[in-house]
Each structure stands twice: as structure tokens, then as C-alpha cells.
Amino acid sequence: MDINQVAQMAGVSRATVSRYFNDGYVSQEKRAAIARVVEETGYVPSRQAKTLRTGKSGLVGIIIPKINSASVSRMVAGITGVLNEVGYQALLANTDNDAAREVSFLRLFSERSKVDGVILMATVLTPAHDAAIAALPVPLVVLSQKLEGRSCVYQDEYGALRALTERVLSAGDRPAYIGVLEEDVAAGRRRREGFLAGCAARGVAVEEGACVIADFSIESGYAACERLMERGVSFDTLVCATDSIAYGAMACLADRGIAVPADVQVAAVGDSDISQVVTPSLTSVHYHYKTSGAEAARMLAESMADEDAVAREIKMGYDVVVRDSTRQKRM
Amino acid sequence: MDINQVAQMAGVSRATVSRYFNDGYVSQEKRAAIARVVEETGYVPSRQAKTLRTGKSGLVGIIIPKINSASVSRMVAGITGVLNEVGYQALLANTDNDAAREVSFLRLFSERSKVDGVILMATVLTPAHDAAIAALPVPLVVLSQKLEGRSCVYQDEYGALRALTERVLSAGDRPAYIGVLEEDVAAGRRRREGFLAGCAARGVAVEEGACVIADFSIESGYAACERLMERGVSFDTLVCATDSIAYGAMACLADRGIAVPADVQVAAVGDSDISQVVTPSLTSVHYHYKTSGAEAARMLAESMADEDAVAREIKMGYDVVVRDSTRQKRM
């Protein structure tokens, strides 16, 4: 069943049928005739052909570092919600934390414009990324990192960590920090800087060696905490770059008979569902991930609709959620 | 840059260029000439045109109930891994637990074969589903539910719950159960049946009203546990259909000063990352979600490659992971 058959059955030209589905520049009678035929046959225009002809696929590519992550999946949920609303489909590209694959997906999406737009959930931004981004023939929105001159939506990592740190240091004065790789500017560098700023604001010195690195896993959080103790760092306050790291660290402390929050208070970032169920419940920064995703999708939709929409940067707000893993009173 | 220009520059017909990229029925010299031009220009064939001509899009539709879920995202990770390997892209459709949207996505994917295959991560299977599935013009694999006569990959819910229940009842004899909706055959019905079978196998009676329903959230687990106690059900063993429910239930028990596992032991299904970090760590059934997703993708790839590949059902194995929330000794 194609447009020609519909045209024939309705006694019009195929151009008229096309108009019926698009502009709508069709007389009442012909319109009715076509409507009837469409009704009877259940005809639906071929997206493929339309795509070939118009160059628009109705697809949006989403590049994500890891689907199996609370923050990422919340952002994706926000994205797909908005996208479906405005008639786009999400094309998912999972890189499994491999920055090189990020670039190759960017290229894949560039080839002959298979997609109408791209959302890049970035971890690191290398020169290869810049090149691939520059070569992208369709609108792009960067999520989770700030990229100068590009539309992007990101969290206020610095502000959040600074606020969190100041807060917990109202009941502690020997801080330690478990972060992630600095190459990840947002989660690595900015969070650590925020932590240090918070310490400085409180006039608290950070002991040499009191900042260690983990990856995003629970196990590495455990290991990092162990390292801290082996180094002989003395701390009564532990700030972690992610909730997962904190879970690992808390397990490590528990195994050594160190009480949380009495001996060491723990705070982190991400506020995943389970942070309120672990014991003690975890003080954590809450980011509006789902909203961030929705926001990014909305910006992209705008850029796709309007050729020369101007780039915008959105810095999202945050909430510090105080729970039982820290000593200061809830405010 | 299109195939015609390449052909012209290489001094061959466009049919030859096409063969160069497909069959490979090209002489050495022409092959070399084309290779050079392709190299120089960076030409890449248009997928769109190829799709229109061949009817194959290189896309696979994945319908999921909720991306923001540990089990789902693990399955998706498995799927995308395999799919990328064999040259397909995943088209993600998130239904947000709305069965009606499941059907409408099924239809969307049917329209003019926008996708070459579909993986349906099912929760419920209504008559509307059956109809939409029957109308699907491309191969389908059902994930997480068993569907007679269709290729599917699912967990051994019955066996797992039975084994888990028998295991925990070696140290308890007053069981209770928090399940999910029966309409979800796999997670609802089969798990409950497995629980009851486990009780029966141990010769343990299940008290009237000792089985309640929650949804998949932590909060509803808390509420369900509360309900159990308000009803006056006396239990020393609590089996939950999902880890999230168990987290909620454990929080509820803790709030009432009931010790786990001393007073009540708790066990669940899913073995998500945090089950080993909550206190006490949670005894849970481990399913091989990522492998299930990979398996489903592999079956689909096979069906897409081979018109008349035969339907297969794969029942995945499981492991009972015993931790501190239950009383029986680790075996």
C-alpha cells in the first residue's frame, strides 16, 4: 500500500495525497475522499521515503556512558519523556565508559545525518570530541558537562560540594575526600574544588594525602577508604564524590568498627533511592537529574525546529539532603 | 557527496561502486580506484537510501517498562553490547510502566517497518499485546516473560523463589510474603507460586493474610510491611518479590525495633548492587540480567539474519546469595 494506490483509489494525484498529510492545501471534497480511502486501507506514509526525501529522520541520538547507573537512567527517563511528546524517537548509544566509543558514535551519527539531533551525556571532553562535535551536521546538546559556546545542561557541582562540605564541617574539623578522575571535569575536578572551597570557607585545613581517587563503584569506594586509613590520615568527616563510593566507604568503616556518624561522618553526592535505606541513611546532594534530561531534550527540540536557535547553558540547582550519616542537626 | 560523484571520480558506473560496498563483485583495478576515491572524499553510503531500497534499517526497537530500574538497565546493557557488535543500533522506547504505551510502540514499530526487529521487555501481556505482536512484520523476542510459541528469554522465577524459600525456612516457620501484581505473570504470579511451593515443600503452613501486594518501590515495601503487622500477621520470615520492597520492609521493621535477622529474617529477589551494602546485607536471588539481555539480542540477530529461524525459549538460571538478613548458615 503506497501513496500511488491511495491516490488512484481516491481519484486524485499522489501529490494531493501528499498535501493531505502535510501542508493541507486540499479542497474539502478531495480531502474527504482521501480520508475515506486512508480509513479503509489503514495506509500510513513510509517514514523511510519521507526521510530520504526530506532529510529528517525523526530520530535523536543519545550517547550515554553507562546505562546501568542511577543518575544516567534518570536523565534518560527525562529525555525520552519530552522527546516522545514532541514526536521524536530516542536512538540509544551506550559507550560503557569508553571515551573512544563516544567519539565513534558521534561520527556514526554524523554520517549522512541518520539523526536530527544529538544529546551527549559527556564524561570527558578530549580534542577528538571537539573535532567530532564540530563535524556534527545536526544540533547538539551536552548533558552533565559545561561546554563553552555549546548548548549544555549541567549540575552546579562546585556550589553543591562547597555547600555540602560547609554544612558537614559545622560538626567536624578533620575532613577527607574520595573523588573520581580529574579528567571528568564535572564529577572529578569541580566536585573536588567545591570540597576544598568548603573547607577553606570554614577555615579548616585539609591534611596532606586526605584526598584520594576511586572510580564510580562501591568496591572502589571501599578500597579508597582503606587506602586513606593505611596512609594514616586522621579524619572525622568523609566527603565522597558519589553515593556508591560512600556505600563502599561506610562498609569499610563498619568492618573496622568505626562508628558513623559518631567517629566519622559521611556525606556524598547523587542521592540515589537507596541512600535513605542504608544504615545510617546517607546525607547526600540531590541533583534534579530527570529534570536535567527533560531540559536538555527541550533545548534540542527547539534547536531542531529553529535552525538558528541560540546556544544556551543551563546550570541546574541542587538540594543538600541531610540524613543520619552526619552529625550536624538537620536545618 | 553521493554514489554518482564517487563513480565519476573513479571512472566507473555507480553500480560498480555499489557492488564495491556490498557484494564485492569488482575487479582489482576498479576496486583500487574506488578505494582511493572513497579514501580521499570520506564518502559514506547513505543509510536512508539504502534503507528505502532494501527495506532494512539497521535499527532494533527495544520496548522497556522503565529505564530507571537496576534490572532493566542491566538487560539493556546486555542488549546494546551484542547489538553494536553485529552492526545494529538500539531504538529505545520507554513506556514508564504504561501497558497501553507498550502496545502503541509495538504499532509504531510496525508501521512501514521502521525497525528490523523488536525486543519487548514485557510486564503484562494483554490481548491488545497479542494482536499488536501478531501484526508485527519483523522478528520479535520477548524478554522477562514467557510467551508460548514466541522466542523469549525469561528467569526461572518459580524455581528461584521456591529454592530461596526452602532455604530460609530452614531457620524459620512463620513465613510472610510481599509480592507484586499478579498481572505481571513473571514477577507477580510465578514468584508467589514459587514462594508457596517452597513453604509446602517444607511442610510449613502460610497464615491467612500473610501475602500482601506492593509495587516495585521502596516506599510501597515499607507500607506493605506495615499492613502485614497491622493485620496482626505473626511472621519470623519475610520473603519479598524485589530487593526494593525488601529495603522498605527492613526500614519498617527497624523503625519498630524489630531485629533482622534475629526476630524476622528477610530475603528478596534481584540482588542489586546495594544489597551487599545495606545493613544487614540482604539475602537475595541473583538473576543474570545482563546475560539475559545479551541472549535475547543474539536470538533476535539470528532471526533477523535468517528468515525462518525457529522460535526458542530460554529459561535462565539463578543463584541464591545468602547474606546477613537471614538466619540459616551460608552453605
Place this chain on the structure above:
DNA sequence: TTGTAAGCGTTATCAA
């Protein structure tokens, strides 16, 4: 082994 030519199902241009 290669080239010619006929589509695949649309939409856009133009003249009527």
C-alpha cells in the same frame, strides 16, 4: 566483470 535502467515511496517545483 561491468554498465544500463528501473525502481524503492516520498516531497517540492512548476505550470495549469
Place this chain on the structure above:
DNA sequence: TTGATAACGCTTACAA
């Protein structure tokens, strides 16, 4: 307001 007609970029008989 409508209908021819020409693309869009590719694949594939079929003939050479």
C-alpha cells in the same frame, strides 16, 4: 487548488 514531473541516493536484474 491540482497534477505532472523531477528529484532524494541507493540496489539489483538484466544485458553486454
